Amino acid sequence: MMPSVTCPRCMAEKNIDAVLTAQSNQNVIFRCPDCGYEVKDIQTSKG
Numbered sequence: 001m002m003p004s005v006t007c008p009r010c011m012a013e014k015n016i017d018a019v020l021t022a023q024s025n026q027n028v029i030f031r032c033p034d035c036g037y038e039v040k041d042i043q044t045s046k047g
Contacts, residue, residue: 010035 002015012034026046037039
């Protein structure tokens with residue numbers, strides 16, 4: 001079972017693979033499919 005992520009705007013809960021996209025620079029993009037809320041260039045421990 002995949003971990004879930006809650007959208008900070010609409011509080012929808014989705015599987016992590018449905019809302020996070022990896023970028024080539026090791027950062028990730030969060031996008032909520034329900035409300036369209038998006039955060040780009042989220043730094044990770046590798047980026």
